[in-house]
Amino acid sequence: MSISLSRMRRSIALSVPSSTNLTRFLSLLSLLGLLSISACSKKIEKTEDIRPVRVIQAKLEGSEIFSEFSGEVRARVESRLGFRVGGKIIARKVELGSMVKRGQVLMQLDPQDLLLGQAQAKAGLAAAESNRDLAKAELKRYQDLREKNFVAQAILESKDSAYKAAQASYEQAKAGFSTQTNQAGYSSLVADVDGVVTAIDAEVGQVVSAGTSVVRVAKTGDMDVIVGIPEDKINAIRGMTDVKVRLWANATQSYNAKLRELSPIADPVTRTFLAKVGLPDTAKEVRLGMTATVSFGVKNPLAMIRVPMTALFQEKNISSVWIVESGVVKLVPVQLGASSGEDILISAGLLPGQTIVTAGVNLLKAGQKVTILGVEAEHNASPAAASVAAGVAK
Structure with missing residues (x-):
């Protein structure tokens, strides 16, 4: 039992540091704290932002503005065809895209009512013709009687007036019959020219009025x-x-x-x-x-510099382009001439031989260093111009 107590006293004594050791321990902790503070306060060096860009070389040319x-x-001629009379469509003879010839039937209306009107006009013409012939015969007979002085002159004049009225009625009936005959013929819609059917605006069974477009024909x-x-x-x-x-x-x-x-x-x-x-x-x-x-x-009579639209930088309604000089970019205001396809013609502000940035213009700032990824040849540029642009890339 006494042996165990003595061993415990020695272990406790060893675990408690002496005053000298404690002083050294505290000094070491202070040194470590100072080192950590100095490490945190050390400035980190900034890496320079160098952006890659694509460029072309400015070149004067008498471009064609377009x-x-x-x-x-x-x-050039496309007609909207319609019937000249109203009625119900009973037949369609063409399809969309059909080639048609002049006089070819395109659509047909139900002609029943038109044929009845034609028959009525024909009957009226026959009646008028009969009345005219009767009046003519009466006039002839009274002329003979007047020559023999059997009738008065006034009666002869009345017979002459009756004949003239009958003749006018006959002419009126004849014109009406011709009109009804034409109307019956209008039940068929025919092509006026050689062409192709471009649209069909009405179908079978539809009732249309006169003049309504039912089919379109484009002249070949x-x-x-x-x-x-x-x-x-x-x-x-x-x-x-x-x-x-x-x-x-x-x-x-x-x-x-x-x-x-x-x-x-x-x-x-x-x-x-x-x-x-x-x-x-x-x-x-x-x-x-x-x-x-x-x-x-x-x-274009004036020589201008052609640049793609992607090279333009717009700020406060001012058009500018970035040019590369000694590895840094510089913003240069320019005057636009005209558009030429997907390119813009620059009339003032640039000089031949300057290196113009064509991509990433919105990410640049004045004085920024850049690296050229590649040189794009101008639109329709000659092989000589392309070789010069390749030298700029190097």
């Missing part, structure tokens, strides 16, 4: 491309003589066209001005209803 609009191919031959011109392009379009049409079905083929009509009044819904562009006779592959792109162009 504007493009989408349109639809339509026939001349075709137009119908486009809507915005109001800010009207004055420019009038002076552009180089008009080309490309079909969406064959974008590689273009046709020389001509602006045939330009509406002086804007459409109340779209607020655009309707323009009709005439296609040449050589456009044999064009079909009605095709989608086409019409480009209006004119040769």
Whole structure:
């Protein structure tokens, strides 16, 4: 028992540090605290923000200014045909897209009422003819009696008036019969020209009135491309003589066209001005209803610099572009000339040979360092210009 108590006293004594050890321990803790504070207060070095950009090299060129609009191919002459009399449709002889010839029957009305009217007019004509013949015979007989002085002159004049009235009634009945005969013929709707059926507005069993459109026929031959011109392009379009049409079905083929009509009044819904562009006779592959792109162009007499629209930076209604000089970007205000497809022509503000940023312009700031990812060749640029742009990328 005494041995156990002595061992416990020695272990307690060893666990309690001496005054010297305690002083050293506290000093060590203070040193560690100072080191941690100094480590936290050390400034972290900032990494420089260098943005990658794509560029092109400015180059003067006498570009062709043009504007493009989408349109639809339509026939130059498209007629809305309707019956000249009212009635019930009993037959439809054509389908949508059918090719028709002049004089071909398109639709028919029930002719029963029209035939009855024709028969009535014919009977009236026969009665008028009979009355005329009787009056004529009476006049002849009284003329003979007057020559023999058997009747007075007044009686002869009355017979002459009766004959003239009968003759007029006959002419009236004859005209009525001709009218009813024409009306009976109007029960069949025929094509006026060679063409194609573009729409059917009425079906069998429907009762239509005179003049109501029941079928549309587009005349074969001349075709137009119908486009809507915005109001800010009207004055420019009038002076552009180089008009080309490309079909969406064959974008590689273009046709020389001509602006045939330009509406002086804007459409109340779209607020655009309707323009009709005439296609040449050589456009044999064009079909009605095709989608086409019409480009209006004119040769620009002044040399300008062409840049893509993505290079423009708009701020406070001022158009600018970023140029790269010595690895940093600089914002330069420019004056816009005109649009040319997906590009913009710059008339002032840039010099040939300057490096222009074409992508990421909204993420840049003045004096920022950039790195060039690659150089995009200008639209339709020559191989020589592309090689110069490649040198800028290096």
